[in-house]
Amino acid sequence: MAGRPFVFLALFFLILPLMWDAYLKGFRSYLQLERSLSANSIEAYLRDVEKLVQYLQSVNIQPPPDQVSLSDLQSCVRWIATLGMTATSQARIISGIKAFYRYLALEDVVRQDPTILLEAPKTKRQLPDVLSFEEIEQIIGQIKAGTPEGQRNRAILETMYSCGLRVSEVTNLQISQLHFDAGFIRVVGKGDKERLVPIGSDAVKYINIYKDEVRVHVPVKKGQEDILFLNRRGSALTRVMIFLVIKELTAAAGIDKQVSPHTFRHSFATHLVEGGADLRAVQEMLGHESITTTEIYTHLDREYLRDTLQRFHPRF
Secondary structure: OOOHHHHHHHHHHHHHHHHHHHHHHHHHHHHHHOOOOOOOHHHHHHHHHHHHHHHHOOOOOOOOOOOHHHHHHHHHHHHHHHHOOHHHHHHHHHHHHHHHHHHHHHOOOOOOOOOOOEEEEEOOOOOOOOOOHHHHHHHHHHOOOHHHHHHHHHHHHHHHHHHHOOHHHOOOHHHHHHEEOOOOOEEHHHOOOEEEOOHHHHHHHHHHHHHHHOOHOOOOOOOOOOOOOOOOOOOEOOOHHHHHHHHHHHOOOOOOOOOOHHHHHHHHHHHHHHHHOOOHHHHHHHHHOOOHHOOOHHHHHHHHHHHHHHOOOOOO
16 A cells, blocks of 8 residues: 555656647647648747757656646746747747647636746847849849759749749749739748739749740659649759759859848848838738738838938938
8 A cells, every 4th residue: 555656656757748748749730720830830839849848857847738837937938048049049939838828728728828927038120131133133143044944943033032932832833823814823821821922024934934945844743743843853842952042143143141032032022112012012912911020121121221321321
């Protein structure tokens, strides 16, 4: 009889990890089925929650998810701060943990969400590098136009700048989503949300050249028949491949900026706002769920104005 408490204690600590695993699996399903998030986003959320589990294990406690207190979470936040992460990374992890507890509250696993009063470190919103139209022209000018890869890459960059697409939207763009007669393309963005985006005449021109003169000679792999941009083996391009193409072209153009596929998206939006475009229209074209996300481009516009004054006004 005397040994029973130890047996129960041993069983308790064996069951605890299984409880966390079960809730994490449920969280994964919730993110996938109800939130319709991408695989990458889902994995990021799960890694955030695993940081909490890692902390609880490091201090030799691992209560069930419904017994984690605000004090535990605050201690976890202080621990995360000691790992040398940026404030932005810390805030992202805390956001993931909060999402997990919102899910547990929806499932009635917790009566009161302990993360409601949990504060994240203040983050300074970094304004991204933006390319001028001339710099975009310089980058595109480095493409070897006479090669199949060059014609494909020209079509990709023209499309990214013309439509402000995310790199994943470019790699997943399908021929059936091109509606050139109407002047639009149909884009599937985050959470499988669709939007119609106007496309410029230059992008249409170079897509048609690539599609009619290059892609027709590529041995397309099964299941990739509708994907627009393919590698030489007939498979969809990866995001890394497009990143490397842009990095190489930027270096060749002698542009000393941190340029990525997303820089073309930032430049698209910034040039629209600088030209006086309505912010709601820009939000719709970018596929931003919240206007707050799009408002960063008004800050970019102000920085552009301030830089112009500093450079050219004699009294500034």
